[in-house]
Amino acid sequence: MGNMSKIVGAAGAVAGTIYLSKSENRKKVKGQLNKAKKKLSTRYIKNLGKPADIDHSEMISEGAMTSVQYYNNLQQESLKNKQ
Helix, strand or coil, X not given: CHXXXXXXXXXXXXXXXHHHCCHHHHHHHHHHHHHHHXXXXXXXXXXXXXXXXXXXXXXXXXXXXXXXXXXXXXXXXXXXXXX
């Protein structure tokens, strides 16, 4: 099993090297990587799941279940008010 993993890994490395030897393919890969970086920017990840109010954010970061329920209720109420 270990030898098979090594063979598959080596074959993948060789195939990747051959694919990236063309400048056109390198440009495609770089473009895809840049798209992925933009989607997962650090600003997006930092704000993911954080409430806008700092006091509420502190409660959520503590991890108390009641604070999580409180935040969820606030979200549900705001959604109801928007409709």
